[in-house]
Amino acid sequence: MAGGTAPPLIGRLVICGVGLIGGSFALGLRCAGAVGRIVGIGRRREPLERARELGVIDEIASDWAEALAGADLVLLAAPVGQMDAIMAAMAPHLGAETVVTDVGSTKRDVIDAVHRHLGRNLPQVVPAHPIAGAEKSGVDAAFADLYVKRKVVLTPLAESRADAVETVRTAWQACGATVVDMTPQEHDGVFAAVSHLPHLLAFGLVDDLARRDNAQLLFSHAASGFRDFTRIAGSHPEMWRDICVANRVALLAELDAYLGELAGLRSMLAAGDGDALEAVFERARRARNAWAEGLPVQTAE
């Protein structure tokens, strides 16, 4: 186009839920020059006004009809438990050219909601999950580099159009992320193991100790190992309730595998079998250290 500037990747972007995750996506795209106009929508007006004040969004839509008019991409960045209501509300106003994606920590339940409410729009829907977060939440914590070198998992539907998948992939890449594809089943299994189960275990340990009569004595002697192990027990209860319920099939499978591991450790302890315990600890340390150093995890004995 002689004399003109190439149009941005996304002309009109709609963010539903402008907090840390949605706000950082907006800022990342803006910094990359990959977006034209950014529209915010959400349950509460106040955070949207703050987002506009901070320059994270350009305008606030008061309803879905207004938000979706001419939209190229919609990012659903609200808690997983709200997805159902959000999709029901947006469905009547969704044109065929608007690509829809989300940031849910679980994927099969989001896809169930897609089938319930957006059954006629499947080709334009591309579910996703950015593996990023920070200690703080809310739009004040958002920053353009949150996704730099972080992973984003796409779980396209069988029906997703290739160009819709490419739009979502390219948008995340513009934010600096590395995009990988998985099936929803694979995604939910992997994150049940490396994220949802550890959260459940940490919540459980703290609860177990906090309910004791001597809780104060116990906690008063807890040190830095306990601090790190239980950091994720400070996570948001409502969010983790939703994740656990949504992903309970995969999480139950992971919990049962772990209970099997603990049964083995219990036998070694009861028998005073130091050699067997040391072999487990050594294998775990080797894998943990390899991972922490970015090396392949050693699984051979």
Place this chain on the structure above:
Amino acid sequence: MAGGTAPPLIGRLVICGVGLIGGSFALGLRCAGAVGRIVGIGRRREPLERARELGVIDEIASDWAEALAGADLVLLAAPVGQMDAIMAAMAPHLGAETVVTDVGSTKRDVIDAVHRHLGRNLPQVVPAHPIAGAEKSGVDAAFADLYVKRKVVLTPLAESRADAVETVRTAWQACGATVVDMTPQEHDGVFAAVSHLPHLLAFGLVDDLARRDNAQLLFSHAASGFRDFTRIAGSHPEMWRDICVANRVALLAELDAYLGELAGLRSMLAAGDGDALEAVFERARRARNAWAEGLPVQTAE
């Protein structure tokens, strides 16, 4: 004593095992002006020579007879698994005026070893456990302030002489530590809950995942929550084998309590009972955050 300087709290200090823990005790006392001469002894010559080079100790004893001649206090700072052999070796040379203490992470097994080898010296023995550590080990990592504001648990024997207990207490206080007294049973129960169990759980989770065929895929999607939760799975396998075996009675009781907690969480998950899960998560978060902020742990519903 007119014209003279008060003698230091400890005229001659013997450290058996001059690494991070023993070396920092030596440096802490030295900085406080609470020690005269510091003698090192250990299995290997090389770390002792390094300790002398660094000024952590003044001299190296080649055997227990030499080390213990005129000693006021002996600190046993070797791994728990070596205590038996150390006490057997030192026993024949231990005079009645030398106070003996240790830094073992478990106390009932150390006290069993005391009874086996130092049965005639019980009044001068005061077992202890400083709750401190650092990422690095070895005498090069030792520093005088390691124990400042850290807790040290004393578990005196029924037979321990009051003046021996006071010597050990005052020495740790001179290093800046807060000293608390417990029975050995209480100590081993508390640390089974807040330290030994979390280590076992972290080792177990990493081992569970590392043994899978898809271990590499799983670890490649693990993020910061997993990193913190499993940090203690990078701990020293031999040290933790010794601790788990030594404290297995208390650790089994804690593991069983935790398995009961997990059984409860498993039922909530299987039933999809989000309210019950959220109540556990909320109670855990409240306790965890209160503890992290130095407030009393809230145990009431």
